[in-house]
Structures are given as structure tokens and as C-alpha cells.
Amino acid sequence: MSLKYTIAPFSAWLQAVSKPFTVPVTGGPRPGAPRYRGWHINDVEKCIGCGTCSAICQNEAIDMVPVDDPVVGDSGLRPKIDYGRCCWCALCVDVCPSGSLGMSNEYVWADTDADVFRYIPGVDEKPWDDSELGWRREEGFELVDHDRVPMGMLDPDERTQTWAEVVIGYTEEQARVEASRCVDCGLCVAACPAHMHIPDYIGAIRDGDDARAVQIIYDNNAMPEMCGKVCTRRCESVCSIGVQGDPLAIRWLKRYATERFDNLAEVLQPQVERVGEGRTVAVIGGGPSGLTVAYYLAIRGFEVTVHEALPQVGGATFFGIPRYRFPMSSLEKQVDLLKSAGVKFVLNHRVDGDELTRMLAENDAVFMGVGLMKPMALRAPGEDLPGVIPALDMLREQNLGHEVDVGEKVVVVGGGNVAIDASRISRRLGAEVTIAYRRRVVDMPADDEEIEDAEAEGVEIVTQAIPLRVEATEDGKLDFVWGPAEMVQEEEGKRPRPKLIEGVENHLVVDRVIVAIGQGPDLDWLPTEISEKICNKWGYIEVDETGMTAVEGLYAGGDLVNDTADAISAIADGLRAVNGIVDKTRAQHV
């Protein structure tokens, strides 16, 4: 072997006087790279406690622990990380729907107590809490699907020519894809007044088991096809995917599942204890709350009769909500199920005070869900002119199939669902429509999508417009006079209120002024002995946690009890009364 090979290795000695290979580090540990995956940090104000981080962690290193009382849209839980398990993969960070979870670039931490290596980032203070560097969620890399499957709708021009349903509905394929976006966090369940088992039925739709989905839906909603079409969807407003993307189309998925089946009785076949055998219950008012009570009591063996003043049950969903949103066939399908469950209906029958007293004596329970039937009046001069009409009356006439004439030009006063419905109906009746609303579009209680739909159909919205008076013009029209408003923010946490700017008057000459500023209870028919006990100062009815009023055996629910006044709240009230009545019956069995 050549001498070279004996000598060459000694060249290594040169390193003693050369620049070393290693990089000298002074002054503590070298900081981690800007996107280093070090100890977790969490912006606990932003975190919604959805637990998605915990769900994706394949090491089960994350426990969701209570730190606060849960509020709607926030479970009150926060992730606690166990570093005996964590492998610093940061999947938790990348999946976090709120973007609150991150990792600092700190990686050095020593302690003799092993238990300290389990902490709640953002709650248990750590030196790296304010670390600017480290791994963060990055837009453009999502482990969840932010994009909702778009819903097919009729073309706006086409819509005003027809009474057909505007929303087309998901196909099976679309529904499966949309359902697969759910991360099963369950925040929606808490937000839903009826606490529907949303992730469960969405999961069933995703897995292709629509029958199962409908069964789960009917656990606590007897009018789901209606809710699937018109629900105010509080659930969607808290959907964790909605924080950074589009919330799940929970309403449309419910609609999809229920529309899959024509004969619901075949699919459902509920297995519940028939505790109510031999007992009778009278329901006054066939709105969502009353029908809920009727269905869930009927399947439990109660003999239920629903008394309804109108020729059809459904309440405001029948006489208020227009058919292009909730067609008659959908309503009938749901009513058919009630009939098959044995519910009896007495239609065209308005219950009065004497009858109520009689009903209380003759039945085991009476449920009242008579809704808000009295439109609020403008109380502006000129309101009694012919041509100034309450929106509720106009919608009822339309839905009862009577001829409604709104002329060529209308102004609708108000910004709730009723106002939007009245304007879209007026568009379909051929009128030019302006909405005059006292506040801003963001303040409108109407559903955002409804507002958009109305605008797409050609409804013009004038905001911050305060009605001053209505005058008759010489050519038989109405001059709607309004003044502009400024928004004043007086109280912390409340929506700003409009205040009239004096001295300016605007005129809108129309054929009809449709008033849709709100509605209140109409309970004048109640016997005084009863109303004194059950009504509060606003004229609404008060109930306890079992849904019962201060009158023994008299239950109530729906718009005249709750302050949210939407269909799902009415259903929730109905469920509360069902539980109250069932529990009481059970107690009597013992």
C-alpha cells in the first residue's frame, strides 16, 4: 500500500488551526427556525373549543378541558396538551378551524416534575405565550374543506314569473360531498334551540344512509322539511368551519334528507314508550309548536286533537311563509305523518275563553301555541287610509288562495322576514317594490340570504328611512313620506338606534303601503282569571321549565312565549312541553 494512505489521514490535524466545521453557539440555546414546531400557544379568546385539534391528534395528546361556562358557539373547553404523547406534528394547528392554535419556536424546557408537561396553552401562562415565531395556520393549506357545495336556485328573472320553489335542492352526490365537510364538533347542537343531533344526521348522509338521517332528524323535530327550507339556522352561525370558510349547509342537508322520502311513516316507525295511553290532550293553534306537541305525544299514546282557526294547520308556516319558500306539498307531507300517528284535527275552529276553560277541565293537558297574530301598527298619521295594509293580512290572503291586488308600486315598511316575504310576493304579483327600513341592512332581522334573494329579484331597499306619514294624493295614490335617520350608538353592546334627522322629507308615491314592522300577541279572548295568571306585562305568556303556565295543566309555547320568534324555537318550546307532560304522566303512573 502506498505511503500516501498512511500520511493522508494526518491532514486532519490541520483542522486544529482551521475554521471548525461546527457552528459556535453563544448566549443560550439557538432559537428555532421561524416556522419551528415548538411548544403550543393558543389564542383562547379566538378558540371556540371545537375540539377538532383533539380529533385529528393521532397520539391522543389533546384533552378538551373546561375553562369557562359554555356559551353558544363556544363549548367552554380548551385543548390541554400532553407532551408525553405529542410528537409535534402540528396537524392540530393546521386543522384548527378558528386559527387560534399555533406553535412557538421555543423548544427548550426542562423540569424535574413530569406533570408540568401537560398544560392548557393560553390559559396556563408560559414564557413563549407571546412568541411571534413558530408554526401557524397558513391560508392556502387547509385540512378541512372551506367551500360549501353551492345550492342551485332558479334564475332571478324566472323567479318573479312563477310561484315555484326558488331553491332547487341538493342532488345525492352534492349532499354527500357537503356532508363530508363536517368535523363533528357539535357546537351547532348547543346553538340549535331544539338541540337537534346535527353531526349525527350529517354523518348518516355522508355515509349514504339517508333513512337513518331522517330517523335521527325526527328524534326532536317533527317539521324538518319545513326547517330544511326556511329555518333561521342558528346552527350555521356557530359552525366551526364557518369561522374561516363557509359554514356547513346544515339547513340544506336536512332538506335533502327529508325530501328523499315520500312516505315518512314507513321510514320512521318510532320505538317509544306509550305512556299516554288513555289520556287526552287538546292543542290550540296548529303552528310548529302545536304540531310538535301533537306528534310527539301521539306517538307516545296520547289522544291529541289540534284546534286551528284557519282551514289548514301549519300556523305562520302556512299562512305567512310564501309557497316559493315552503310549498304546500311539503307541509302536507308532514301533516300526513301526524295523521298517521293518530292526531285529530279540528279546522276552521277558533277557540274562545269558555271553550278553553272547558278544555282544561276535560283534558289531561292543554297546549296553547297561538302565535303572534296582531300586526304592530305604524301609529303614523294616515295609517287608516285605504291602501295601507298589514303585511300579515296580505300574506294570509295570498296563502289562502284569495285574489290579492297590490297595484303597480308598493312600499314595504320593515326589515324582518315578514317584510322580505311581503316584498317578494309583491314582486311576483307584478309590482315595483321598495323596502323602507329604519336601520341599516346589517341590522335587518331577516335572513341574509333572503335579503340577497329579494335584491336579486329587483326589490329596492332604502335604509335609515323613518316613516313620517301617509297622505292620499289627488289621483288616488298614496304619498309615503319618510325622513332620513342617523344611527346613534347609545348603549354598549346594543345595536345602534336610528334617530330622525329633522327637517328633511322624502316622498314615495305608491299604490300600497305594506306595514311589516313586527307583530304581537293577540290574547284578548283569554278569560281574565287565566290571563292575569299567565301573561306578563308585554302581553306574552310565561311558562316554567316544563313548559307549563301558572295554570295547572295549561302548557304554552311558540312565538307567544319565546323571544326569538322563529319556527325552530317554537318546535323547541313544543318539545319542552312534551317532556313536561310526559314526565308528569309518568309520575302519575307511579
Add this chain to the structure above:
Amino acid sequence: MTEQTALERRVQLWFGPQHPGITGNMAVQAWLEGDTLTSGVTHVGYLHRGFEKLMERRKFIQSFPIVCRICVPEPDTNEWLLAASIEELSGLDKEVPEKARWIRTLFLEMSRLSSMLMVLGGHVGAMGLGTAPNWLITLRDYILDRFEELTGARVYHMYVTYGGVRRDLPEGFAERLEANLQEIESKLPLVDNVIFDSAVFRKRAIGVGVVPEEWVDELGLTGPIVRAMGIARDTRTDYPYEKYGELDIEPMTTTGSDIFARAWMRRLEIAQSIDLIRQILAKMPTEGPYSAKLPNMLTWTIPAGETYVRAEASRGEMGYYVVTDGSDKIRRVHVRGPSYVHGVTLLERLMPGTNIADLSALMVSLQVCPPEIER
């Protein structure tokens, strides 16, 4: 005094599992006559993980933190193989953006480079020479610095995902990587002096651990072991994946098929890797997305199917055979690591006649990675 029988002269010796000369969590049970092995049996079972089984219980995305553990010095081939197989079965492969494909090629080549720097040091470390391994581990650390800023971690990167990679290249990454490459190139002659020009290494490596050519197809040998016999086989050129088909690349070969040839093979491939990384950086687009839009990873299901995907790791051909059943989990995955054939079948054949002092060097030259055997 009676003569000792051959059997009585035989000594049984456990080499590992706790022996610094063993390459990872395994053991060799050796029988010696004098200091020469008459036979040896390999033992695994010290890992207690069951990677393949774990993956059957996890959603697709949750397997990334698992697969990287299959090889410490070179986890990235595993990440890529998992991504590529599931992408193929789900159809997501059509949506992987161009830039992501380039980043993945870069990432895989960086991984090969860092792994080869480490194992080259191991070659002489196994003979008790400490200088070169210390230097080479440092050179590898330069690459780990780049991995750290690219992926957020030095060793287990968890960077490739379905549909692309998890983050874009950081600002100025290419320049810093180039500086590292130059640093490495400037040090390699020093390394050569203490390895290939060292009498100790040459004496103990040349003609030792020779693998006969006939065994290649019989046992399914791949990688530097076969290229060190002069056979030009390389998955990157034979079955090009990601952007390897668009690079100027020829399989490297040398001859001798002994420990020295295999070490030299790695030295050649280090240079090749550096060249490839430069080519990639030059050709890579700077604009565009680094990931496809992903479906919800918590509920993702993919159609039933099966596939085998392969890649050239620094040790040889690595492959994943994956079966899916239409659910949200892998039905079965088989990890085909080169170490099974190299570290069990081949090693057991080579052991008879090997001097006990050379066993370590032999194992390093076969680049045995036990988690690949015990999946």
C-alpha cells in the same frame, strides 16, 4: 487432556441489541470459531411499534406522523410514498400542483443527501475512527438546518401531505441551501483524506464483505449495493417519479462490490445529489400553489383499490404496497424497505467467514435500518 472438538471451540456471541456497533434496534446472534463467524442469525423485535397495523387504525392524514418514524436518518421517502400511493388511489394525484412536485423532488434529494452524509461517516465510525463521522454528522446538520426552516423540524419532517406539501419554500431558501452545498463541497476533500485515503479504512474495507452478482435478482438487492457491482439500476431513472424525469441524471456505478466500493458509491452519490439539488433549484417554478385543495381530512374516504409505489432511498428501493377498501382508513399497507433483504437475508448469507471485528462495518455498508424490517 483431550483435544477440544470443533463444537466445543465454538463461541456464541450476542452482538446487540445494546451495542454501539449495531445499526439500530436489532441484534445478531453470532457463532464464532476463533474470531471468525461460522454463522449468524438476525433478531428483531425491539421496536414494539407495528407501523403497518397502526396505519390501519388511523385516518389517512394521521399516518404521516407514523411513517416518518420508519427511518430516522431518511424519513422523507416514507412520507412521499404514503402520499403518492394514496394520491394514486384517490385520484388526487391529478391535482398536485407543479410547484409541489418540484418541492417534493428537492425534499427527497435533500433527504438522500443528508442520509448519505451520515452513513459515510458510519463506514469509518464502525472501524473505530472518530474524526470523519464527527465531520460528516456536522455536514448533515447543515442540511437539517434547511429542513428545519422548511418543515419546522430537524428530523421528523412530516412535510409532504396528500396533494402537495405543507408549506412553501421560505424566502431566500435556495440561497441558503446553495451556501450549505458549497460548504459541504469544500469540506469533502478533507473527508476523502481521512476515509478513502486512509490505510486503515482501505485495509479493512477492500475485498471485505463482497456481494456476488448472482444474488442480486435472487434476493432482490437494490441501491448502492448493486451499483457498487457496476450494475446501473436506480429507481429514479428506471421508474422516474415526481420531477426526476426532467432532470439530467445517470445512475452512478463503481466496481468491487466490497465495503470500500459501497462507501465510494455513497461518496459519488453525494456529489450526484448536490448536482441534482442545484438542477432542481434552477428549474423549479417560483410561483404557484404548493398544495391542492384538500377535502376534509377528518372524513376523507377513497375508493377501494391497491397499488405499489416505489422510490429510491439512499439505501435502495423503498416501496409501499397499499390496499384501500372504500373507507376512511388504509385497509392494509406493506412497507417494502430495502433493509429487510439487505439486513436479514443478505447479512445472514454474508456472515459466515466474516471476522467479528468487521461485522459492524459490514452492516453499515449494507445500510441496515431495523424499523424497515420490523414494521
Add this chain to the structure above:
Amino acid sequence: MKSFEEILDFAIDNEQKAHDLYMDIAEMATRPGMRQTFLEFAAQEMQHRERLEAIKAGKLPELDQARVETLGLSEHLVDVPVEKDMDYQSALLFAMKAEQRAYDLYAGLAKATDDPNLVTLFEGLAQEELKHKLHFEREYDDVVLGDN
């Protein structure tokens, strides 16, 4: 009307009259819940009266002179007569208008006098009435005009 005391007595008497009126309406109210509403209004007037009495007795600081910004809600709405079947909307409207009239009264008195001390007192009382009006306006805005 000259002395500080006399003026406060006058104001106290006004609150008492308002209280009595609401008590009378409560007595005859037929609509569900409305009896309660008017009793509550009456109780509020009683509180106002007690507040003025405390001021008179020197137990409370002088009246707040800060200008109250109302919403100007009732000015353009029609007058409501006192009826037994008044509903909540009418009740609020009636109350808003009553507070506005009381304000007008004190504001007018403030203009009609030269004594700076009395001007301050009348203006303070006027603002006090506006505060009450604002209270009813907010309720009207929330409950009656919820959809508008």
C-alpha cells in the same frame, strides 16, 4: 312660584298626578298583561317622586344638567287617547308623549324666568323628564319596532 322649595313641590305633585293617572288606567285595563304594565309605569313615577323628595331634603346632589339626547320617536306619531283596551304599544306611546309634555312644561318655565338659580333648576327637571322619555323610547324601539 318663587322659591326653590315651592318649585320642587310643584314637580313632586306632577309626578304624583302621573302616578295616579297610571293607577287609574291600570284599574280599568282589560288587555292581558296591561294592568301590570301600568302598575309598573305608576311605580316608576313614584320613584321619580321619591328622587325629587330626596333632592329637596338635601340627601341627593343637585339635578344632572347634562343634555339628554332622545330618539325623537314619538313626535311624529299620532296621539293616543286613554282607553281601557290600550295595548302595550299604545301604553308606551302614551307614556313617551306624557314625558315629552312634562319636559315642555319645565323647559317653558325655564325660559319664563330670569333667576339663574331657578333656570338651572327647571332645566335640570326638564332633562330629568327627557331621561324618562328615552327610557320608554328604547323600550318602544326594541319591542314594538323589532322588525323595523
